[in-house]
Amino acid sequence: MQVLKAxxxxxxxxxxxxxxxxxxxxxxxxxxxxxxxxxxxxxxYHYFKSKDELFCTLVKPATLQLEKxxxxxxxxxxxxxxxxxxxxxxDATLEDYVAMVNKNKGLLKLLLFKAQxxxxxxxxxxxxxxxxxxxxxxxxxxxxxxxxxxxNVSKFFVHLNNVWMFNLLEEALMHNLSDEEIRTVISEYIxxxxxxxxxxxxxxxxx
Numbered sequence: 001m002q003v004l005k006a007x008x009x010x011x012x013x014x015x016x017x018x019x020x021x022x023x024x025x026x027x028x029x030x031x032x033x034x035x036x037x038x039x040x041x042x043x044x045y046h047y048f049k050s051k052d053e054l055f056c057t058l059v060k061p062a063t064l065q066l067e068k069x070x071x072x073x074x075x076x077x078x079x080x081x082x083x084x085x086x087x088x089x090x091d092a093t094l095e096d097y098v099a100m101v102n103k104n105k106g107l108l109k110l111l112l113f114k115a116q117x118x119x120x121x122x123x124x125x126x127x128x129x130x131x132x133x134x135x136x137x138x139x140x141x142x143x144x145x146x147x148x149x150x151x152n153v154s155k156f157f158v159h160l161n162n163v164w165m166f167n168l169l170e171e172a173l174m175h176n177l178s179d180e181e182i183r184t185v186i187s188e189y190i191x192x193x194x195x196x197x198x199x200x201x202x203x204x205x206x207x
Contacts, residue, residue: 009047012037016054020110025055026117055110055118062107063120065100066127072096074135081142081149081201090190097186101169102179109173124166131162149201165189 015036019028030051034044048054073079073093083089101108115121135158139151168189172182 005047008037008039008043012039012044012047012054013058017058017106017110020055020058020114021106024114024116025051025121052119055115056120059107059111059115059120062104062111063123065104067130069096069100070127070131070134074131074138081146084194084197090194094183094187094190097190098179098183101172101182101186105173108169112170112173124170128159128162128166132159135162151201153200161193 012033016028016033019032019036022028023032028051030044031041033051033054034041037044048057073084073096079089111120111123115123132155136155139153142149143151168185172185177185
């Protein structure tokens with residue numbers, strides 16, 4: 001019986017995920033992956049041009065979700081700053097982040113802890129820098145829309161804020177928190193952040 005290409009590709013992704021989890025990107029070879037997938041090395045390269053392309057394809061659902069959340073909440077066309085202070089918004093944000101983490105736990109662990117040697121080994125730095133730029137651009141847009149608010153926030157503070165978010169994510173995954181524990185921690189973080197940002201962006205006349 002002929003094996004469908006989609007089935008072979010799926011098998012490659014399944015076995016490579018297991019190997020990357022066990023050995024990390026750097027210590028996993030394409031020969032290891034081909035052997036585990038029960039295919040030839042040349043056949044593996046028919047589906048993925050390199051080990052790096054395979055790794056990036058594997059973790060892509062997680063990177064797409066992280067970047068989608070960034071764009072939806074802090075892109076220049078993202079949520080209005082006034083809506084961000086509303087309880088309904090913070091509740092919706094909580095659900096978005098909890099769903100993203102709980103759905104992608106395994107892939108996020110690969111991305112954050114097993115990517116050394118791949119093109120994504122500095123993904124955290126890339127994401128933090130991109131998020132910092134986007135938030136600063138978003139502040140500029142919000143200032144034009146709401147002149148009364150204070151957006152005089154240092155770029156370095158915004159950078160630190162993004163680092164803290166990633167550190168929270170790393171620690172939650174490193175300590176293997178349950179889905180409910182992750183919900184609790186993210187909820188606490190969002191509440192803490194919301195109160196802080198409310199005080200930072202309050203009307204300039206009140207500062």
